[in-house]
Amino acid sequence: MSINDFLAILPVLVVLVTGVLVMVADVFLPEGRKGIAALLSGLGLAAGLGAALAAVPSTGTAFAGMVVADGFSLFLDALFAAVGLVGIGLAYDYFKRMRLQRGEYYTLLLFSIGGMMLMGHANDLVMFFLALELLSIPLYILSGFFRARLASQEAALKYFLLGAFSSGFVLYGIAMVFGGTASINLEGIVAAVRDGSANLTFLLVGAALLVVGFAFKVSAVPFHAWTPDVYEGAPSPLTGFMSSATKAAGFAALIRLLLVVFPALGENLAPVVSGLAALTMIAGNLIALVQTNIKRLLAYSSIAHAGYLLIGLVAVNSSAAGDAVAAMLFYLVGYAIANLGAWSVVVAAEQAEGRGLELEDYSGLGRKYPWLGVAMLVFMLSFIGVPLTLGFWGKLYLFRVALESGLFGLAVIGIAASLVSAYYYLRVVVYMFFRDGEGVARRDVWLNLIAIGSAAAVVLMALVPGDLLQVAAQAVLRVP
Amino acid sequence: MSIGVMLVYGLLGLIVVITALGMLTSRNAVYSALFLVLNFATVAVLYMTLGAPFIALAQVSVYAGAIMVLFLFVIMLLGAEHITQRSTGRGHRVLSVLVAVALLAEAVIYILFRGAGVEMAALPSLPPDFASPAAIGQLLFSQFLLPFEITAVILLSAVIGAIYLTRRERQAAARTAAAEQPAEKPVEEPAEKTPIY
Numbered sequence: 001m002s003i004n005d006f007l008a009i010l011p012v013l014v015v016l017v018t019g020v021l022v023m024v025a026d027v028f029l030p031e032g033r034k035g036i037a038a039l040l041s042g043l044g045l046a047a048g049l050g051a052a053l054a055a056v057p058s059t060g061t062a063f064a065g066m067v068v069a070d071g072f073s074l075f076l077d078a079l080f081a082a083v084g085l086v087g088i089g090l091a092y093d094y095f096k097r098m099r100l101q102r103g104e105y106y107t108l109l110l111f112s113i114g115g116m117m118l119m120g121h122a123n124d125l126v127m128f129f130l131a132l133e134l135l136s137i138p139l140y141i142l143s144g145f146f147r148a149r150l151a152s153q154e155a156a157l158k159y160f161l162l163g164a165f166s167s168g169f170v171l172y173g174i175a176m177v178f179g180g181t182a183s184i185n186l187e188g189i190v191a192a193v194r195d196g197s198a199n200l201t202f203l204l205v206g207a208a209l210l211v212v213g214f215a216f217k218v219s220a221v222p223f224h225a226w227t228p229d230v231y232e233g234a235p236s237p238l239t240g241f242m243s244s245a246t247k248a249a250g251f252a253a254l255i256r257l258l259l260v261v262f263p264a265l266g267e268n269l270a271p272v273v274s275g276l277a278a279l280t281m282i283a284g285n286l287i288a289l290v291q292t293n294i295k296r297l298l299a300y301s302s303i304a305h306a307g308y309l310l311i312g313l314v315a316v317n318s319s320a321a322g323d324a325v326a327a328m329l330f331y332l333v334g335y336a337i338a339n340l341g342a343w344s345v346v347v348a349a350e351q352a353e354g355r356g357l358e359l360e361d362y363s364g365l366g367r368k369y370p371w372l373g374v375a376m377l378v379f380m381l382s383f384i385g386v387p388l389t390l391g392f393w394g395k396l397y398l399f400r401v402a403l404e405s406g407l408f409g410l411a412v413i414g415i416a417a418s419l420v421s422a423y424y425y426l427r428v429v430v431y432m433f434f435r436d437g438e439g440v441a442r443r444d445v446w447l448n449l450i451a452i453g454s455a456a457a458v459v460l461m462a463l464v465p466g467d468l469l470q471v472a473a474q475a476v477l478r479v480p
Numbered sequence: 481m482s483i484g485v486m487l488v489y490g491l492l493g494l495i496v497v498i499t500a501l502g503m504l505t506s507r508n509a510v511y512s513a514l515f516l517v518l519n520f521a522t523v524a525v526l527y528m529t530l531g532a533p534f535i536a537l538a539q540v541s542v543y544a545g546a547i548m549v550l551f552l553f554v555i556m557l558l559g560a561e562h563i564t565q566r567s568t569g570r571g572h573r574v575l576s577v578l579v580a581v582a583l584l585a586e587a588v589i590y591i592l593f594r595g596a597g598v599e600m601a602a603l604p605s606l607p608p609d610f611a612s613p614a615a616i617g618q619l620l621f622s623q624f625l626l627p628f629e630i631t632a633v634i635l636l637s638a639v640i641g642a643i644y645l646t647r648r649e650r651q652a653a654a655r656t657a658a659a660e661q662p663a664e665k666p667v668e669e670p671a672e673k674t675p676i677y
Contacts, residue, residue, distance in 0.1 A: 001625060009626075016633055019633075020636075023636075023640065063625060063626040064622065064623040064624075064625070064626075065623075066623075066624075066626045066627065067626065102644070104640055104644045107637075107640060108637055108640060108641070111633060111636075111637045114633070118630065124627075126624070126627050127626070127627060127630075130627055130630045130631060130634065131630070133634050134630060134633060134634050134637070137634060137637050137638055137641065138637045138641070140641070141637070141640070141641030141644065141645065144645060147645060156645075
């Protein structure tokens, strides 16, 4: 191992080492001073973000072919570090208010972020599996962080059981791919497919199982059943972080697998992924229509957005592959910003013991706290995809890719689903501004900063969408 | 096959079958678990004779060691040593007989027709140190160094989670927190909870 191996995954290492440091430091922190753990974690994530931005994409592999450091993985490193920073901002005041300040939260959060970053770097099926476990296991624990709340326990158990089940699918898929190609390294698999020594039937079964396993993680219908319950029961700051970051990590794995490893299976897998995309868009948006709890509403909204993203995944094996990846990354960033902002409003409005989460509780909130109200309006418009927001450009690019690669049906379903979604997103705004109520929200400097900052980002970044797409288009994957 | 090899395999096979039957038929759950330990250990010896010492040791330490200790813990903590008379339903018994018959049929069909079907390609002979503990160790610290290290982090987070989720709340901590902001009601009840296993 040379120093270059470590430099290739420097952002991951910085984040994981910070996680261990926070764990050790937490022992010496007195009760009530756990803010220092949050500060340390924030510094570590900022360092990881800096390392990701400063790194130069390399064309080689590191650690004996286990990981790569291409533009794609560095882009995702920066995204995960930034989402993690916001996640800490969401959590700090919330747990102080809920009397549950614990250093473990930050350690586990950092481990999970390290796993997500590793998912983007993985170049070996073993690494895909380990990254999946490293990002999931801390999230299972954090979902049950409110040990005394039944809903939190239920969320942790449900997430754990279904997550372990989906890991089983991934593992079985890896075994099948190994059976078909005698290799688990992406290079070896690609080489075996090229020289014709691979057994394509086994490879196809393996690829299908891998897609199922990761579809659980991005909560695509029909593998979405855990999402609303887990999102509802888990602590709100965690849900905000999880819905933004885990989705990106799952799609990172799917993009690399479908684009690099299984291009030969494109025409076999495309109908399956198309079906998933259509089902996810339709079911996610329709079920969201009847939700009255804001956390469940945002959970179904996150399912629906996974559906739009899956359209890009179908196009990954067409001639417009580069555009598809760029559009998906753009969409993931836009969704992450708007989503974190929306969750900051949810965190601010949540009261002790999980009250203040029904739409009724949002009555009048927008008039009492105009900044939060306007910010929420911006996020909801971005979710719908109204022009002048980042969400509009994200959907535009995705649907354009769909049309370029001949996926007219999916594009039409996507547009129709977006129109339907306007109803439930705008309902939140109607409650906030046009109903009278006793809604109260927490005035916390970090939460306000996140809400207003995200809203500003959603609007301002929408002014220069082309430049942002350019950045995403440079995040190319290494193809062996 | 020499008579000595036959004898060793026959003896080991006999022990495996007898311990498996013993596990199934014991009325006491602790005896069942101990029979299973013996069964696992004998299978480990079989692995050893087949030239796979690493798998044999993993079998002993993971199955016969860790997992069975966990089994015994649970049995003894729940006080479930004695199985009641009608603990298994009729459907359960029918199903297990069906599965057993299917497995037996599979074995018989294989033995009867193994020469008749497609000839399996001969596997290349393995190098003598294949899957030896030394070779696995070398791979683990060279090609698979990163996965090895990441596994360590995964285990660490699992340990943190286990400790966090099972430890008792410290009353003093809850009281200091309550003293700081007495206006709101604490979410987590500071009362000591009996651990649930």
